[in-house]
Amino acid sequence: MKVRGLLATGIATAAAAILCTSPAFAAQSNHAMTTDDAGFAEFRATGESFRVCDNAKDGMEVRLMAEWLNEGKSLIVGGKGKCTKVPAHIAEGISVRLKVCLLDKNFKMHRCSKWVWGVA
Secondary structure (H helix, E strand, C coil): CHHHHHHHHHHHHHHHHHHHHCCCCCEECEECCCCCCCEEEEECCCCCCEEEECCCCCCCCEEEEEEEEECCCCEEEEECEEEEEEEECCCCEEEEEEEEEECCCCCEEECCCCCCCEEC
16 A cells, blocks of 8 residues: 555656646757858847848848748848847747848859757
8 A cells, every 4th residue: 555655646746747847948049150151140039039140241141031930930131241130029939940141132042051940
């Protein structure tokens, strides 16, 4: 009988610990760089915003492509020799991916980063 009581207490304690833990999706910021470091972009989980910077005054623009797939939205922003911050209203726990590229005058993409992930 004592073993059953201890087992039941152990199971109840484990269940309480699982129910009281934080959500599986903790906020996570991330950033991306073009392959030559001329463009930088980041997603900030706290306050949900994007920042994109043009690190080289080379006549090319920097474009951030961001998607939060669970809501099916995308965003393109850019700067020329400067940084731009853009707010984003994304629900907690939503996965966000971003990629940054350089654009020439004909809007052709160059030296793109890989897609990186964050969580709002």
